[in-house]
Amino acid sequence: MTAIRYELIKTCKQTGARLGIVHTPHGSFETPTFMPVGTQATVKTMAPEDLKAMDSGIILSNTYHLWLRPGNDIIKEAGGLHKFMNWDRAILTDSGGFQVFSLSEFRKIEEEGVHFRNHMNGDKMFLSPEKAMEIQNDLGSDIMMAFDECPPFPATREYMKSSVDRTSRWAERCLNAHARPADQGLFGIIQGGEFEDLRRQSAADLVSLGFPGYAIGGLSVGEPKDVMNRVLEFTTPFMPADKPRYLMGVGSPDSLIDGSIRGVDMFDCVLPTRIARNGTLMTSNGRLVIKGAQNARDFGPIDENCDCYVCKNYSRAYIRHLIKAEETFGIRLTSYHNLYFLMNLMKQVRQAIREDRLGDFREEFFEQYGYNKPNAKNF
Amino acid sequence: MTAIRYELIKTCKQTGARLGIVHTPHGSFETPTFMPVGTQATVKTMAPEDLKAMDSGIILSNTYHLWLRPGNDIIKEAGGLHKFMNWDRAILTDSGGFQVFSLSEFRKIEEEGVHFRNHMNGDKMFLSPEKAMEIQNDLGSDIMMAFDECPPFPATREYMKSSVDRTSRWAERCLNAHARPADQGLFGIIQGGEFEDLRRQSAADLVSLGFPGYAIGGLSVGEPKDVMNRVLEFTTPFMPADKPRYLMGVGSPDSLIDGSIRGVDMFDCVLPTRIARNGTLMTSNGRLVIKGAQNARDFGPIDENCDCYVCKNYSRAYIRHLIKAEETFGIRLTSYHNLYFLMNLMKQVRQAIREDRLGDFREEFFEQYGYNKPNAKNF
Ligand SMILES: [Zn+2]
Ligand SMILES: [Zn+2]
Numbered sequence: 112m113t114a115i116r117y118e119l120i121k122t123c124k125q126t127g128a129r130l131g132i133v134h135t136p137h138g139s140f141e142t143p144t145f146m147p148v149g150t151q152a153t154v155k156t157m158a159p160e161d162l163k164a165m166d167s168g169i170i171l172s173n174t175y176h177l178w179l180r181p182g183n184d185i186i187k188e189a190g191g192l193h194k195f196m197n198w199d200r201a202i203l204t205d206s207g208g209f210q211v212f213s214l215s216e217f218r219k220i221e222e223e224g225v226h227f228r229n230h231m232n233g234d235k236m237f238l239s240p241e242k243a244m245e246i247q248n249d250l251g252s253d254i255m256m257a258f259d260e261c262p263p264f265p266a267t268r269e270y271m272k273s274s275v276d277r278t279s280r281w282a283e284r285c286l287n288a289h290a291r292p293a294d295q296g297l298f299g300i301i302q303g304g305e306f307e308d309l310r311r312q313s314a315a316d317l318v319s320l321g322f323p324g325y326a327i328g329g330l331s332v333g334e335p336k337d338v339m340n341r342v343l344e345f346t347t348p349f350m351p352a353d354k355p356r357y358l359m360g361v362g363s364p365d366s367l368i369d370g371s372i373r374g375v376d377m378f379d380c381v382l383p384t385r386i387a388r389n390g391t392l393m394t395s396n397g398r399l400v401i402k403g404a405q406n407a408r409d410f411g412p413i414d415e416n417c418d419c420y421v422c423k424n425y426s427r428a429y430i431r432h433l434i435k436a437e438e439t440f441g442i443r444l445t446s447y448h449n450l451y452f453l454m455n456l457m458k459q460v461r462q463a464i465r466e467d468r469l470g471d472f473r474e475e476f477f478e479q480y481g482y483n484k485p486n487a488k489n490f
Numbered sequence: 491m492t493a494i495r496y497e498l499i500k501t502c503k504q505t506g507a508r509l510g511i512v513h514t515p516h517g518s519f520e521t522p523t524f525m526p527v528g529t530q531a532t533v534k535t536m537a538p539e540d541l542k543a544m545d546s547g548i549i550l551s552n553t554y555h556l557w558l559r560p561g562n563d564i565i566k567e568a569g570g571l572h573k574f575m576n577w578d579r580a581i582l583t584d585s586g587g588f589q590v591f592s593l594s595e596f597r598k599i600e601e602e603g604v605h606f607r608n609h610m611n612g613d614k615m616f617l618s619p620e621k622a623m624e625i626q627n628d629l630g631s632d633i634m635m636a637f638d639e640c641p642p643f644p645a646t647r648e649y650m651k652s653s654v655d656r657t658s659r660w661a662e663r664c665l666n667a668h669a670r671p672a673d674q675g676l677f678g679i680i681q682g683g684e685f686e687d688l689r690r691q692s693a694a695d696l697v698s699l700g701f702p703g704y705a706i707g708g709l710s711v712g713e714p715k716d717v718m719n720r721v722l723e724f725t726t727p728f729m730p731a732d733k734p735r736y737l738m739g740v741g742s743p744d745s746l747i748d749g750s751i752r753g754v755d756m757f758d759c760v761l762p763t764r765i766a767r768n769g770t771l772m773t774s775n776g777r778l779v780i781k782g783a784q785n786a787r788d789f790g791p792i793d794e795n796c797d798c799y800v801c802k803n804y805s806r807a808y809i810r811h812l813i814k815a816e817e818t819f820g821i822r823l824t825s826y827h828n829l830y831f832l833m834n835l836m837k838q839v840r841q842a843i844r845e846d847r848l849g850d851f852r853e854e855f856f857e858q859y860g861y862n863k864p865n866a867k868n869f
Contacts, residue, residue: 152811153812153820155818156818157819158819180814180815181786185807188787188789189805190789197803408564408567410568410569426574428560428564428568429574431560432530432560433530433531435560436559438530439534439535439821440532440536443535443537
């Protein structure tokens with residue numbers, strides 16, 4: 112019996128996108144879905160009730176940050192991350208690997224694991240597949256991620272090949288170290304960069320180990336969009352149809368749609384909350400920089416087509432004022448709207464799959480959002 | 491017909507404290523009450539719904555800040571401050587005088603008004619009784635404050651006498667300039683420092699002009715608590731019993747109780763939200779510094795006697811983590827609890843008045859909060 116179960120509802124006849132349900136020990140959620148990121152045991156500025164109001168069924172939290180602060184021992188003692196942060200729906204935690212490879216200095220990769228320094232105080236630390244499992248078992252997330260090696264971008268084929276091999280060996284160690292398989296599902300991460308044969312090998316290695324779900328790593332690291340789409344196109348067919356597929360670190364509207372079309376079920380990204388803190392908003396007509404002078408006397412909502420709490424109650428002029436005055440209620444409102452926008456986008460994607468018209472929806476959305484304009488922004 | 495009407499419900503037989511209701515164009519609220527401060531058209535970190543959940547019937551906003559940013563013209567165009575900030579209950583605005591006297595450099599006081607420089611960009615500006623009325627009329631607050639001279643503390647009797655005289659002349663100019671007396675009630679501000687005869691004169695001057703409410707200014711500016719209490723004791727008897735009495739800038743639990751005992755009906759202060767942003771909390775057992783190491787593994791609530799949203803759902807350990815990690819959700823939770831604590835304290839004060847036992851309540855509260863200990867903190 113596995114903690115995580117994927118139920119395929121239907122496939123879009125126009126695109127092949129999948130409508131499904133992921134069942135977890137903390138409830139079920141429909142896919143494709145976007146997972147808000149709560150790095151430090153909180154989705155920045157949002158209360159759990161806010162996330163529930165936008166029908167969020169799963170959020171992501173970061174193992175590396177929680178390990179360092181407050182410490183997985185404290186969260187375990189609190190009864191796990193769900194209780195600690197007052198979130199009773201599903202949680203996915205990453206392995207900490209990505210942060211070790213991106214945030215820390217002086218990292219040294221060995222077969223046993225990675226030596227690095229704590230990015231806050233410089234302390235020497237060591238993360239291994241076993242340690243990543245121990246921490247995530249303490250956190251008690253519904254979905255845990257295997258500890259993988261995150262190769263630099265771009266990387267040579269030779270480097271990538273040895274990285275894929277190591278990631279497979281580490282994945283097996285993760286499976287063996289995972290102490291709570293009945294409560295928590297462990298996902299493997301397929302690496303291999305842009306190399307189709309390496310993606311195939313990585314997927315085959317991991318599938319042979321039998322995870323309840325698989326992620327695609329090493330994308331959204333700086334490569335052009337068409338490269339990401341091409342890699343997804345040849346990678347998802349290597350992945351089992353009866354398991355959820357998670358594309359890590361992707362959250363721009365175009366990529367959420369294009370990823371869904373290529374058979375991805377789950378996405379996460381800090382994008383909506385990060386740009387919100389600077390006053391950049393996603394609307395049905397494209398991006399809006401709220402600080403712009405043209406919003407000073409605009410008493411309409413952020414997005415006239417949005418029915419979120421923010422758009423129903425607050426004007427562009429007010430939100431602009433709050434952001435310029437550096438009031439935290441401003442970033443609470445912009446974060447809420449951006450997250451709602453993506454949650455609502457995924458709801459529309461699921462509806463389009465139901466109606467076998469995700470390709471048409473993509474064209475309509477891209478046109479209205481402005482993606483078809485010259486020099487279009489990604490978000 | 492005046493916009494503001496005070497209804498005296500009863501007087502505490504033990505203390506003389508007043509239980510009343512203030513009726514405004516945006517609803518009524520029971521007194522004594524504490525008004526959360528929303529300096530920049532937002533009570534820091536709080537949504538209007540949060541304030542309603544804690545039964546806040548009136549909030550305060552700052553004329554000076556809104557004049558400078560976003561500008562009273564924009565708020566007027568939005569339909570007034572209530573619409574601008576999505577708050578449909580009562581709002582009190584100050585006159586801007588206190589900020590001009592405390593925040594600005596190069597201020598020059600003349601009979602006509604005060605020349606000063608904008609504290610944000612150094613621009614030359616001028617605030618007068620007429621200008622303070624114009625701005626507050628644009629904001630559309632339910633209760634406006636007269637533009638008074640805020641004397642330095644301490645001030646000589648001579649300075650204070652001329653300041654009281656000027657404040658009376660300015661009060662009359664405010665009344666004459668007030669353009670919307672049917673929609674907005676204008677309160678006069680009694681000055682006079684520690685001098686009983688000057689407080690008497692100031693009160694007599696203002697009462698002769700006939701305001702719908704009166705404030706006591708020039709307290710909580712650095713004087714000892716017993717001085718404040720003595721000034722209140724001799725000042726409130728000079729004030730009409732059928733009008734609300736507002737003590738400006740007071741928000742520590744002891745002063746709210748002691749002010750109520752001396753016949754004050756309304757209070758405001760940034761204290762609860764300001765200390766919350768640093769992680770300092772008011773509890774039934776006194777102040778709590780959440781960052782303290784002893785809270786790291788304390789999975790109980792901030793205050794076991796508090797039934798607020800925060801205390802029902804979050805632990806000291808979690809809130810400590812959020813504050814240390816500089817997550818804005820942390821200051822949202824601490825701000826909520828502190829505001830709730832004061833709103834709930836005033837509810838208890840009102841109940842004690844109803845039961846003619848506010849003196850007893852004071853003793854019990856002071857003992858439990860720790861005010862009777864040597865070197866007790868004020869909050
Ligand atoms: Zn919206
Ligand atoms: Zn509380």
